[in-house]
Structure formats: C-alpha cells, structure tokens
Amino acid sequence: MISLLTPTHWKDYELIDCGDFEKLERFGNLVLSRPEPQAVWKKTLSDQDWKKQTHIKFKGRSATSGEWIKNSAHLPDRWNVEYKNDDVSINLRLGLTSFKHVGVFPEQAVNWDYISSSIKKFKTASPKVLNLFAYTGAASLIAKAAGADTTHVDSIKQVVNWANENQELSKLKDVRWVVEDALKFVKRELKRGKKYNGIILDPPAFGHGPNGEKWKLEDHIQEMMQDVVQLLDEEEHFLILNTYSLGFSSVIVENLIKTSFPQVKNLETGELYLQATSGIKLPLGVFGKFNTFK
Structure with missing residues (x-):
C-alpha cells in the first residue's frame, strides 16, 4: 500500500506557504522563511504577504550555509x-x-x-x-x-x-x-x-x-x-x-x-x-x- 501522510495536529507548527525554492513556516510564535529545494513551483501567497509575516529570514551564502536576518533585534536565537x-x-x-x-x-x-x-x-x-x-x-x-x-x-x-x-x-x-x-x-x-x-x-x-x-x-x-x-x-x-x-x-x-x-x-x-x-x-x-x- 502506498500512502501520502502529513502531520495533522501539531499546534506549535504550521507550514504557511512554499514556492520559488522557499518555505514559510511557523514554529511556536516565530515565522521563518528559509530555502526549500523541493518547492519548484510559484508561491501561492504574494511576496508582500511573505514579507509581512516573516520574523526571521535565512539568507544563503551557498547551497549549504548562510545567515539568519531578523526583523527585530529582540527576536531569540533559541x-x-x-x-x-x-x-x-x-x-x-x-x-x-x-x-x-x-x-x-x-x-x-x-x-x-x-x-x-x-x-x-x-x-x-x-x-x-x-x-x-x-x-x-x-x-x-x-x-x-x-x-x-x-x-x-x-x-x-x-x-x-x-x-x-x-x-x-x-x-x-x-x-x-x-x-x-x-x-x-x-x-x-x-x-x-x-x-x-x-x-x-x-x-x-x-x-x-x-x-x-x-x-x-x-x-x-x-x-x-x-x-x-x-x-x-x-x-x-x-x-x-x-x-x-x-x-x-x-x-x-x-x-x-x-x-x-x-x-x-x-x-x-x-x-x-x-x-x-x-x-x-x-x-x-x-x-x-x-x-x-x-
């Protein structure tokens, strides 16, 4: 039997949107934007929606490393x-x-x-x-x-x-x-x-x-x-x-x-x-x- 399975009841996590090789996710109270190589399609939400919701964005220096850019200095690293x-x-x-x-x-x-x-x-x-x-x-x-x-x-x-x-x-x-x-x-x-x-x-x-x-x-x-x-x-x-x-x-x-x-x-x-x-x-x-x- 071949199945397609996804989490359905995790209150502290939410995938908000994905596309253009990125994903927008909520972990607890923080919303992160980071690369996702599988997301080869267009985003469903607008760039304005992404920018408005994102607290922290990952900016890559290479395919495997980069840095996180926060929209507020008060946001935690952990x-x-x-x-x-x-x-x-x-x-x-x-x-x-x-x-x-x-x-x-x-x-x-x-x-x-x-x-x-x-x-x-x-x-x-x-x-x-x-x-x-x-x-x-x-x-x-x-x-x-x-x-x-x-x-x-x-x-x-x-x-x-x-x-x-x-x-x-x-x-x-x-x-x-x-x-x-x-x-x-x-x-x-x-x-x-x-x-x-x-x-x-x-x-x-x-x-x-x-x-x-x-x-x-x-x-x-x-x-x-x-x-x-x-x-x-x-x-x-x-x-x-x-x-x-x-x-x-x-x-x-x-x-x-x-x-x-x-x-x-x-x-x-x-x-x-x-x-x-x-x-x-x-x-x-x-x-x-x-x-x-x-």
Missing part, C-alpha cells in the same frame, strides 16, 4: 516548542543554525505518532528501541516517553548534546546516548547478539562518522538494511525507514525492505508531505514502515 499526541508529549529546543536547519524536521511527526502507538501495543515490558541517524532526538524522546528503553545513535557530538537538552526540557531521563558511526554500531550490536523491538532509521543522503567514515545513501543503505533487520526481535517489532533524497522513490524503499526482510508483514510505503495553509503540498521524503501488529 526557543522551545511542544509536540503532543494521544499517547505522549515532548518539548524541543529550536535554534538558528548556519545550515538553515532549526533542529527539527516537522514532517517526521507522522512517524512519531507511529512510534508511540506501536510501543503502546507491545506486550513486552520496556521494549527496546534503537534510533539511528537520530539527530536532535525527537523520535528518541517520543519512544522514551511511550515507555521504551531507548538507544540514540548519531555521529555528531553537538547534535547528541542538543538531544540531551531536549530530554531535560521534556522531563525525561535515561536515554542511552551513543556518538558513533551508525553502520559500525549496528555491526557491533550484531556481534553482541542484541535485539530491538523497534528500529528507526532516517539516514542523510551524505554524511560522515566521528572518525571520518563516509556515508552515501545509495552506496550504503542496502548493507545497512541487511544488517539492521537482523537486530529485530522476532516476536514483536516495528521498523521505520525514512529517506530524504531527490533520487529515491517509495518503490525503491519497498524493494530495499522486501529484499532485506522477505518475511516482512504489514508493510506500508509512501511519501511524507506538509500541507500548507495556503493550499499547496510540500513533499519531504519517502518512507517504509512495518510492524507485527494487524
């Missing part, structure tokens, strides 16, 4: 937002980085709901969840808040520290933080005979490990998937694979999962998008997920 669903709630610290990111990918809220609802269905007490390429930890904290014994793996120490800040903001504790290359960590866990009830992967198109290890999605994702499915508990499990790459489709993700895990059940693949209040849809990656529940 602020907090809340996410809640029927099962859990977490708090996230956002910040203006030189790479146009703010510390969260809002479309992932769809996967957060899947994580918390899946954990609530487990019969296993304190199920084990592994979050790979875990960034600032929203998915890790959702899993922890839902009752999971959670391991968070990312190769960049600064974002793991950021995730720890989010844990404190969310009044949670005891997430296991690991700063390591994800593929190396998975191979070591296999040797140790470890098993997990839930595994979350949100790999970048390109990346580097803490010791210079190189990650390129199309070169390494098959090896990663073949290894990671061996860590799944046979009786109760879920897995989410999310990719943000212009060259990947949901059919590629489906093929990766089925060839790596032929016994897969309840597989769902599709595309994540954000619904703008202006009416346009912004696609933001493809996913595949499965579990042992009906």
Whole structure:
C-alpha cells in the first residue's frame, strides 16, 4: 500500500506557504522563511504577504550555509516548542543554525505518532528501541516517553548534546546516548547478539562518522538494511525507514525492505508531505514502515 501522510495536529507548527525554492513556516510564535529545494513551483501567497509575516529570514551564502536576518533585534536565537499526541508529549529546543536547519524536521511527526502507538501495543515490558541517524532526538524522546528503553545513535557530538537538552526540557531521563558511526554500531550490536523491538532509521543522503567514515545513501543503505533487520526481535517489532533524497522513490524503499526482510508483514510505503495553509503540498521524503501488529 502506498500512502501520502502529513502531520495533522501539531499546534506549535504550521507550514504557511512554499514556492520559488522557499518555505514559510511557523514554529511556536516565530515565522521563518528559509530555502526549500523541493518547492519548484510559484508561491501561492504574494511576496508582500511573505514579507509581512516573516520574523526571521535565512539568507544563503551557498547551497549549504548562510545567515539568519531578523526583523527585530529582540527576536531569540533559541526557543522551545511542544509536540503532543494521544499517547505522549515532548518539548524541543529550536535554534538558528548556519545550515538553515532549526533542529527539527516537522514532517517526521507522522512517524512519531507511529512510534508511540506501536510501543503502546507491545506486550513486552520496556521494549527496546534503537534510533539511528537520530539527530536532535525527537523520535528518541517520543519512544522514551511511550515507555521504551531507548538507544540514540548519531555521529555528531553537538547534535547528541542538543538531544540531551531536549530530554531535560521534556522531563525525561535515561536515554542511552551513543556518538558513533551508525553502520559500525549496528555491526557491533550484531556481534553482541542484541535485539530491538523497534528500529528507526532516517539516514542523510551524505554524511560522515566521528572518525571520518563516509556515508552515501545509495552506496550504503542496502548493507545497512541487511544488517539492521537482523537486530529485530522476532516476536514483536516495528521498523521505520525514512529517506530524504531527490533520487529515491517509495518503490525503491519497498524493494530495499522486501529484499532485506522477505518475511516482512504489514508493510506500508509512501511519501511524507506538509500541507500548507495556503493550499499547496510540500513533499519531504519517502518512507517504509512495518510492524507485527494487524
């Protein structure tokens, strides 16, 4: 089954409009304008509307870096937002980085709901969840808040520290933080005979490990998937694979999962998008997920 999924109940986030390679978003009380390479169409709202609503705009020096321009010196560089669903709630610290990111990918809220609802269905007490390429930890904290014994793996120490800040903001504790290359960590866990009830992967198109290890999605994702499915508990499990790459489709993700895990059940693949209040849809990656529940 191929699905199109978008977050529907996040009060602290809103995609207002997108187009002309930009997106206009509200995080809490702040409205940001920043680049978006997927938005190849025209804006729905006028340039005047964008300018009127924008508090902070990202001005790029290159495709990957730039600076934030505020319309008032009193606007913060850091602020907090809340996410809640029927099962859990977490708090996230956002910040203006030189790479146009703010510390969260809002479309992932769809996967957060899947994580918390899946954990609530487990019969296993304190199920084990592994979050790979875990960034600032929203998915890790959702899993922890839902009752999971959670391991968070990312190769960049600064974002793991950021995730720890989010844990404190969310009044949670005891997430296991690991700063390591994800593929190396998975191979070591296999040797140790470890098993997990839930595994979350949100790999970048390109990346580097803490010791210079190189990650390129199309070169390494098959090896990663073949290894990671061996860590799944046979009786109760879920897995989410999310990719943000212009060259990947949901059919590629489906093929990766089925060839790596032929016994897969309840597989769902599709595309994540954000619904703008202006009416346009912004696609933001493809996913595949499965579990042992009906």
